[in-house]
Amino acid sequence: MLNSDDAPDTQASVRRANLRRALQLVFRGGGAQTRAGIARATGLTAATASSLVAELIESRLIVEGVQAASTGGKRATTLSVDAGHHRILVMVIRPTDARLALLALDGTEVDVRTVAYTAVSRERMLDEAVARIAEDHGDRLLIAAAQLPGTTDGRTVLESVQLDWREEPLAARLEKQLVVPVLLVNDVDAEAIAEAAGEAESSGYRLFIHIGVGIGAAVTVDGQLAPGPRDRAGEIGHVQVEFGEHARLCRCGRRGCLESASSMTAMLGDDFSDAMDEDDIAALARTADGTVFAEGARALARTVKLAAALLDPTEVVIGGPVRALGEPFLDLVRAETAYLASGTASVPVRYARGGANPSIGAGQLALSSALGVVWSAEQLSSANADLR
Incomplete structure (x- = not known):
């Protein structure tokens, strides 16, 4: 390498x-x-x-x-x-399914496979899918990256509430099958990297917040991830922001967590899953009680305001499935953050651009780890066009 x-x-x-x-x-x-x-x-x-x-x-x-x-x-x-030889494997691991994509060096996806599982069958199904990838592409694999919800030091899943994993040595387990280096990356970190990678020039200090079944955050500086020393930066989902009679029970067992009010599950119900497409999410949103969006926006705005006052970012970007709720939800969040607290500056809040290729964030991290280079915005635009 x-x-x-x-x-x-x-x-x-x-x-x-x-x-x-x-x-x-x-x-x-x-x-x-x-x-x-x-x-x-x-x-x-x-x-x-x-x-x-x-x-x-x-x-x-x-x-x-x-x-x-x-x-x-x-x-x-x-x-x-040379897009014809080396391959980068990107595994997007979610609670009920995983997406395994082989990327060429120019960022295009050349092979995509999905696997569905239950909590009981997850490890077995993942191992079998990875074994098939190794059999089909092993001699051309350069490096692999696994993107997942939860905290990781790049080698071990320190804690994932959604996957119910703690101190899981996932990288070492996958390396035995793939015989190439494997790195782990938090899904929100990967999404923040992808957002920055799609820009011709990414400058400044940015707070990125992902909202889906879970909620997490990441900070990038001039397009580069700024992790904490203990690999737990951005774990905001289970911070208490609601109190008293309005505090809902969270899946972690406590009440009033940000996820209990502002996650997509909290706002749309248990029928929501991160695997749903935008049209299905929008249809589900039309049947939801409008007051839950106001409550979710209020709790999220409290978190955004506090984090922005602490970090002083140039902008706050909200990504993940929540983008399917459209401008009405974003307007609610902006309205709740519109006041100017003494000593602070106004911070713009927008949705992430998103993109057709969910593998780019982890793929970019893997490419940099293996070769020390990054894709250009033009390359990624071309790679995304191939998927549309």
């Missing part, structure tokens, strides 16, 4: 760093990058740039394309990402 830890001041570490720089330029180049362009952008000699390109081609990371337009001399050959 290009992104392995480098010892300082060694020729090998300098070589790996230059390979990452060259590869990132090809990722950003949209199929128009050349050896001469890499040399100019990095300040390396033409011979060194050509040597880097040769190694990246041999590693099946980039390929040569058509000849670039002439600038008066010999026409250069363009370079693009």
Whole structure:
């Protein structure tokens, strides 16, 4: 892998760093990058740039394309990402089902499989599905990422209320079958990464809040995740925000948690699931009591106001299935946060853009871990277009 830890001041570490720089330029180049362009952008000699390109081609990371337009001399050959060999496996694990997608290096999905299960059969069904992936694609797998609700240190599921997992060594278990590195990522963190990755330029401090069956948050700084030192940043779903007779019983056993008022289950009932599409969610919302949306918006607004006062973000972005409730619900939240508390600044609140590819957040994290590069917004736009 290009992104392995480098010892300082060694020729090998300098070589790996230059390979990452060259590869990132090809990722950003949209199929128009050349050896001469890499040399100019990095300040390396033409011979060194050509040597880097040769190694990246041999590693099946980039390929040569058509000849670039002439600038008066010999026409250069363009370079693009090799989407035909390496694969990144992204597993989106939810309480009742999982989505397993194989991504090419350009971000496009080349194979998608789903598996449904119960709490009793979950581990067995997941293991069987992963075994089939390993059998079909094992020789081309580069890395894998598992996205799930709950806290994780990247290797172990520390706690997941939705999956009823605690201290679950999931990464090690999956690595035995896949024989490639596996990393774990919280689903809200992955969604926040995907939101930032889809922007041409992602700058500033952002608070991202996901609302579905559960509620969680993440903070990104200039598009990069800002995790806490104990891997529990953003676990806001079971913080008490309602008190007294209005405090509802939460599935965690306590009363007044944010999820008990503002989760999609709290507002739409037990018929809701994270696997529902937007049309089905909107239909379910039409049958719901309107007062639950007001209560949910009020509890959410309290949390947003406190978090925004503490963090001073440039914006608050709300993502997840809640987007299917449309502008009326968002207007309720905005109305509840409209007052300006002394000493604070007004913070805009909007829905996440969303996207057609639910694998991009965890896929981006896996790509960075393996190769030290990121997809461009143009690449992701093209990958999403292939799904529509």
